[in-house]
Amino acid sequence: MKDAERIENSIKNLRQSTDAEMDERILKDAFEALEGAVGPQPAGSGGGIKSTIGVLAVAIVIVAGLVAFEMFRREGQQVQRRVGDKEAAVKAVNEPESILDKTPDVQEIMTEFESELKRAERMFGVGDANGLMTMLSEGQIYSKLIAANFLSKIGDMRAVELLEKLGSEWWPNRADNPFARAAEEIKGRFRQKETKLADGSKEKPGTTVGAGTKDGRRYIRGWLIDANDKPVRGEVRLGGSKVETTDKGAFTIAEPRDTEFGSVFGRAFNAEGDMGSFFIWERSDDINDVEIIVEPLASVSGFVEDRNGERVEDFELKISVYASNDVVYEGSIDDAPWRSRINADGSFDVNSVPTPVPLQLTVKKPGFKTPVKLQGLAAGRNLDLGRIILEPLEGFDEDSKWDCNLAGIVVDENNEPMAGARIGCIAAEERFDTETDANGLYEFKALPEGVQMTITAYFEGYGYNNFAYTCIEPNSVKDIRMFPPAYDWYDKPAPGLFVSKWLNSEPFGLEELKGKVVILHVGIDLSGYPRETKQLAYLQYLEQIKGILEKYKEEGTLTVIAIHKRLQQVGPKEDDVRQFVKEYDINFPFGIDEEMDVVKGLVSPPGRLRGEGAMYSLYEVRAEPAYYLIDKNGILRTSATQSNLEEWIEYLLGR
Numbered sequence: 001m002k003d004a005e006r007i008e009n010s011i012k013n014l015r016q017s018t019d020a021e022m023d024e025r026i027l028k029d030a031f032e033a034l035e036g037a038v039g040p041q042p043a044g045s046g047g048g049i050k051s052t053i054g055v056l057a058v059a060i061v062i063v064a065g066l067v068a069f070e071m072f073r074r075e076g077q078q079v080q081r082r083v084g085d086k087e088a089a090v091k092a093v094n095e096p097e098s099i100l101d102k103t104p105d106v107q108e109i110m111t112e113f114e115s116e117l118k119r120a121e122r123m124f125g126v127g128d129a130n131g132l133m134t135m136l137s138e139g140q141i142y143s144k145l146i147a148a149n150f151l152s153k154i155g156d157m158r159a160v161e162l163l164e165k166l167g168s169e170w171w172p173n174r175a176d177n178p179f180a181r182a183a184e185e186i187k188g189r190f191r192q193k194e195t196k197l198a199d200g201s202k203e204k205p206g207t208t209v210g211a212g213t214k215d216g217r218r219y220i221r222g223w224l225i226d227a228n229d230k231p232v233r234g235e236v237r238l239g240g241s242k243v244e245t246t247d248k249g250a251f252t253i254a255e256p257r258d259t260e261f262g263s264v265f266g267r268a269f270n271a272e273g274d275m276g277s278f279f280i281w282e283r284s285d286d287i288n289d290v291e292i293i294v295e296p297l298a299s300v301s302g303f304v305e306d307r308n309g310e311r312v313e314d315f316e317l318k319i320s321v322y323a324s325n326d327v328v329y330e331g332s333i334d335d336a337p338w339r340s341r342i343n344a345d346g347s348f349d350v351n352s353v354p355t356p357v358p359l360q361l362t363v364k365k366p367g368f369k370t371p372v373k374l375q376g377l378a379a380g381r382n383l384d385l386g387r388i389i390l391e392p393l394e395g396f397d398e399d400s401k402w403d404c405n406l407a408g409i410v411v412d413e414n415n416e417p418m419a420g421a422r423i424g425c426i427a428a429e430e431r432f433d434t435e436t437d438a439n440g441l442y443e444f445k446a447l448p449e450g451v452q453m454t455i456t457a458y459f460e461g462y463g464y465n466n467f468a469y470t471c472i473e474p475n476s477v478k479d480i481r482m483f484p485p486a487y488d489w490y491d492k493p494a495p496g497l498f499v500s501k502w503l504n505s506e507p508f509g510l511e512e513l514k515g516k517v518v519i520l521h522v523g524i525d526l527s528g529y530p531r532e533t534k535q536l537a538y539l540q541y542l543e544q545i546k547g548i549l550e551k552y553k554e555e556g557t558l559t560v561i562a563i564h565k566r567l568q569q570v571g572p573k574e575d576d577v578r579q580f581v582k583e584y585d586i587n588f589p590f591g592i593d594e595e596m597d598v599v600k601g602l603v604s605p606p607g608r609l610r611g612e613g614a615m616y617s618l619y620e621v622r623a624e625p626a627y628y629l630i631d632k633n634g635i636l637r638t639s640a641t642q643s644n645l646e647e648w649i650e651y652l653l654g655r
Contacts, residue, residue: 222290276354296380311346367396404471463622566613
């Protein structure tokens with residue numbers, strides 16, 4: 001009888017069985033058929049990951065029967081956990097026919113299995129051992145099997161204890177227990193690493209550079225290996241750093257500081273440059289005994305047409321890396337290793353593409369864009385994508401004209417030209433940038449006609465001025481006038497303080513500060529604290545403010561008020577802000593912004609109200625955080641910048 005038929009019959013027999021001993025025989029026969037269908041998997045084989053997928057796909061059918069009968073009938077606690085209470089558990093054990101209604105739909109389980117498999121593949125592709133560990137500990141049995149197989153290839157020792165525990169719970173008497181086998185594979189990999197270093201040679205990573213260096217950074221230590229677990233001499237790049245490995249593939253590289261706020265892209269190649277790998281490094285990853293597998297480089301080919309079936313030749317190609325959850329990694333990938341060639345007939349070739357991180361190819365031209373996931377990209381092989389239809393972005397089509405020239409002058413509130421203002425233009429997903437000249441003039445060429453664009457003007461101290469614009473003729477003119485934030489309050493009494501809570505002082509009003517020059521600091525954002533403290537932009541402002549207060553403390557007429565943005569569900573909590581105030585010894589009043597509605601009558605038009613808070617809205621914060629200077633008479637004089645703040649202070653102090 002064929003192996004597939006034996007497996008199918010095993011499922012049928014399980015449905016009819018009412019005896020635990022019979023179940024044991026049926027399952028044993030099914031597993032023997034499973035082994036016959038797939039065959040043994042050699043330890044350390046280069047195709048380990050792909051070859052085990054077949055095992056799992058067949059095993060899931062066995063698991064469906066096992067979960068429905070074996071665990072319901074023979075594990076009282078397991079039954080109780082699944083059906084919810086003791087009475088139901090007893091009923092399930094005493095009345096096997098009631099379990100038939102709970103038998104999992106094999107097709108449904110297979111669908112879930114495919115979904116979990118893809119999720120695990122993405123985790124494995126970026127080396128997300130933590131995600132696989134979560135799947136192993138919290139997932140369904142088929143999720144556990146999938147995670148076990150991928151973790152065995154990563155070789156993370158943290159998984160061994162849980163794998164051995166699962167092995168003792170599931171099929172403990174089987175010689176080829178999948179969990180126990182995965183644990184042994186990981187321990188085998190670890191023993192290989194210990195063997196590599198047994199002689200104490202200089203090949204041990206981390207002997208030349210370590211965590212004790214002056215900069216205090218962590219250092220990643222590991223090996224470059226091929227798919228057969230053999231050492232490879234080459235180089236590793238990560239976060240702007242590049243190191244060469246030893247002849248035995250060992251390397252030590254500084255962990256990027258960037259990991260304090262996210263993922264960092266990395267790459268590795270052998271010395272000949274014909275084998276490589278992409279990977280995403282996370283701050284949480286284990287820095288010891290890292291193995292990076294390099295494989296033969298892949299290639300991609302295809303051809304591009306428009307919606308009318310006409311070949312397109314004037315397009316660009318871009319390859320992006322997926323980090324996780326189908327999110328494209330937008331960080332720099334250094335100098336791209338691949339080489340692209342676009343031919344006159346619309347066909348293209350991209351060579352020297354590393355694996356296994358999931359990749360996306362984007363075909364684009366102004367007003368058009370088509371992303372294509374490179375599914376099926378395999379080491380050492382070409383992925384032929386065939387025809388790619390270049391799709392227009394919203395508002396564009398094949399007849400769209402890109403021949404508009406836009407020019408104008410940028411002036412301030414006094415109609416004086418603003419030299420050095422940054423002007424940006426966003427049309428669909430295309431962005432154009434320029435700066436005004438000494439006369440405040442700017443110019444863009446080759447913009448789309450008849451399509452709404454976003455124009456952005458920025459000048460220090462004035463913040464951003466955004467508006468929509470549409471070119472209606474080839475030569476268009478648009479002058480821009482910029483006003484500083486809170487301009488309507490200039491030379492008038494400052495509108496007051498609207499604070500939901502003071503963190504380090506009693507409530508007070510601006511009228512109590514008459515006779516003093518006030519630096520009002522609005523729009524502070526501590527998002528990411530304390531995990532991403534070193535990346536907080538506010539630290540630069542805080543350092544400047546503390547320096548100014550120290551410099552002018554003998555004057556006795558200078559004070560600072562700091563207002564954090566309104567706290568919301570996403571972002572820092574009150575305890576985080578309190579901790580920051582205490583940690584950085586902030587001794588000037590520090591408050592949290594009030595709800596925007598309390599200043600509804602003071603802000604005109606109402607559309608200027610901002611969800612960040614009342615003070616944020618009232619003072620029209622455009623660049624976070626913002627400085628506002630109030631003189632000794634309580635009059636709002638200006639919105640200062642970091643560069644001219646001290647000059648204004650000296651002026652208002654009468655120096």
